[in-house]
Amino acid sequence: MTVKVRIAPSPTGALHVGTARTALFNWLYARKHGGQFILRIEDTDLERSKPEYETDIIDGLHWLGLEWDNHEIHRQSERLDIYRAHLKRLLDSGKAYERKYTDEEKEAIAMQGRTPRDSIIALRQPLEDRDIAFDDEIRGTVSVNSKHIGAVSLAKDSDTPLYNFAVVVDDLEMGISHVIRGEDHISNTPKQLLIYEALGQAPPKFAHLPLILGPDRSKLSKRHGATSINEYRKDFLPQAMVNFMGFLGYTYDEEILDAAAMAERFELGKVHKSGAVFDIKKLEWLNARYLRTLDPKAFKEAAGLPNLPDAAVPLMTERLERLSGVAEFAYLWERPEYDAALLLWKEDDAARAAKALSLCVLLADGGALNQANLDQTVAGHFDGQKGSVYWPLRVALSGRRNSAGPLEIAPVIGPAETKARIETAIRKLS
RNA sequence: GGCCCCGUCGUCUAGCCCGGUCCAGGACGCUGCCCUUUCACGGCGGAAACACGGGUUCAAAUCCCGUCGGGGCUACCA
Numbered sequence: 438m439t440v441k442v443r444i445a446p447s448p449t450g451a452l453h454v455g456t457a458r459t460a461l462f463n464w465l466y467a468r469k470h471g472g473q474f475i476l477r478i479e480d481t482d483l484e485r486s487k488p489e490y491e492t493d494i495i496d497g498l499h500w501l502g503l504e505w506d507n508h509e510i511h512r513q514s515e516r517l518d519i520y521r522a523h524l525k526r527l528l529d530s531g532k533a534y535e536r537k538y539t540d541e542e543k544e545a546i547a548m549q550g551r552t553p554r555d556s557i558i559a560l561r562q563p564l565e566d567r568d569i570a571f572d573d574e575i576r577g578t579v580s581v582n583s584k585h586i587g588a589v590s591l592a593k594d595s596d597t598p599l600y601n602f603a604v605v606v607d608d609l610e611m612g613i614s615h616v617i618r619g620e621d622h623i624s625n626t627p628k629q630l631l632i633y634e635a636l637g638q639a640p641p642k643f644a645h646l647p648l649i650l651g652p653d654r655s656k657l658s659k660r661h662g663a664t665s666i667n668e669y670r671k672d673f674l675p676q677a678m679v680n681f682m683g684f685l686g687y688t689y690d691e692e693i694l695d696a697a698a699m700a701e702r703f704e705l706g707k708v709h710k711s712g713a714v715f716d717i718k719k720l721e722w723l724n725a726r727y728l729r730t731l732d733p734k735a736f737k738e739a740a741g742l743p744n745l746p747d748a749a750v751p752l753m754t755e756r757l758e759r760l761s762g763v764a765e766f767a768y769l770w771e772r773p774e775y776d777a778a779l780l781l782w783k784e785d786d787a788a789r790a791a792k793a794l795s796l797c798v799l800l801a802d803g804g805a806l807n808q809a810n811l812d813q814t815v816a817g818h819f820d821g822q823k824g825s826v827y828w829p830l831r832v833a834l835s836g837r838r839n840s841a842g843p844l845e846i847a848p849v850i851g852p853a854e855t856k857a858r859i860e861t862a863i864r865k866l867s
Numbered sequence: 868g869g870c871c872c873c874g875u876c877g878u879c880u881a882g883c884c885c886g887g888u889c890c891a892g893g894a895c896g897c898u899g900c901c902c903u904u905u906c907a908c909g910g911c912g913g914a915a916a917c918a919c920g921g922g923u924u925c926a927a928a929u930c931c932c933g934u935c936g937g938g939g940c941u942a943c944c945a
């Protein structure tokens with residue numbers, strides 16, 4: 438069977454991590470089987486759909502590197518003719534009908550603050566009770582009795598199809614082989630099965646992915662914090678994000694692997710059944726790992742610091758978890774502000790620190806500020822107390838309680854700036 | 868409420884299908900020590916889980932039943 442899958446986001450909000458993860462799994466499955474991966478924008482809800490959300494979703498998918506087939510974007514709003522034709526057939530054959538709302542129903546709708554219409558086009562459902570079942574690729578058989586399935590609404594009118602109907606028609610028309618989507622759609626599936634039946638067509642295979650959960654184990658949503666992929670772009674590398682999302686509902690033998698490697702190993706049947714909590718700590722750990730593998734050019738681009746000297750890169754990547762953390766390294770490109778007291782190592786006094794720094798200036802002048810000479814200074818003048826020399830020197834260069842080492846910083850800022858900063862420190866001590 | 872899905876360390880999970888090799892393994896996080904001028908990296912340790920109750924069996928995290936718990940859905944949204 439030719440594999441053809443799709444990601445079908447609705448442009449009623451920015452790209453949600455759940456949607457991104459679903460996109461990834463679909464992409465993985467398509468890659469694994471040499472199939473196609475389609476992007477379909479489900480914008481039948483005219484009131485809530487916004488072009489800027491569509492743009493955001495597309496940008497986010499590009500950022501993650503989840504490219505879809507032919508770069509073609511299918512929009513439901515541009516396929517109205519197709520739904521209309523199918524709807525007409527259903528109406529003509531009596532499989533669908535115009536369902537009048539009762540006064541009670543209208544009242545209930547009005548209670549929700551919407552103005553009710555008089556009728557809707559619905560599926561005419563069989564009267565007898567029977568089990569509607571499907572074989573989920575992840576969960577096995579899922580079965581629901583038809584009496585528990587409510588009215589299946591198809592369209593508001595011939596020009597405005599509703600979700601369940603549009604999805605079925607599109608999946609059919611596009612020849613989708615596997616519908617891989619979130620678990621929150623399980624209860625829609627029996628309704629859609631009824632529509633396939635009315636249309637006289639065989640349904641595709643279904644696979645329902647476990648949900649991504651917040652710390653309280655409910656479906657990840659706004660109240661848990663950032664849910665939009667956009668909000669992660671300033672801190673995380675797309676490779677880390679993809680690697681992380683790949684583990685939300687699946688286990689690979691290795692911890693670190695890229696999308697192509699995941700695709701090789703991916704099997705639908707191995708997807709987990711229960712929801713996974715989105716653990717930002719693990720994402721940070723992964724991100725740190727990926728950051729360290731970046732070459733200077735790639736890092737500078739990702740960090741938005743095009744003018745950073747290459748020598749500064751390893752020093753930063755070894756310490757960063759989030760991209761926005763680069764601010765902590767401002768001492769590499771601007772002279773730091775700090776309190777003189779910070780220059781004092783443990784019980785050392787200003788005189789001792791000043792003496793250490795003066796010796797450092799001498800070394801810096803001679804272009805001899807290196808470990809061997811520094812250690813010699815420590816041994817010769819400071820009773821082997823390395824901190825008495827290294828600490829004030831480091832603070833002179835970084836202005837921080839915590840930072841990279843002085844011998845790492847000096848080459849980055851250059852000899853002249855190094856000397857100037859040490860002299861500034863000595864002045865602070867007098 | 869009804870329907871559906873799920874239930875191994877705090878979190879992601881291996882093991883469960885094909886019962887013994889599991890006084891349950893790995894990773895993140897937490898934590899102790901080492902390295903060390905600080906931070907980070909790195910190395911070596913530690914604490915930490917089979918939801919509960921029955922049953923089947925010589926033997927159950929693994930099979931069966933029940934209970935409890937959590938979640939999803941219940942639109943003229945998707």
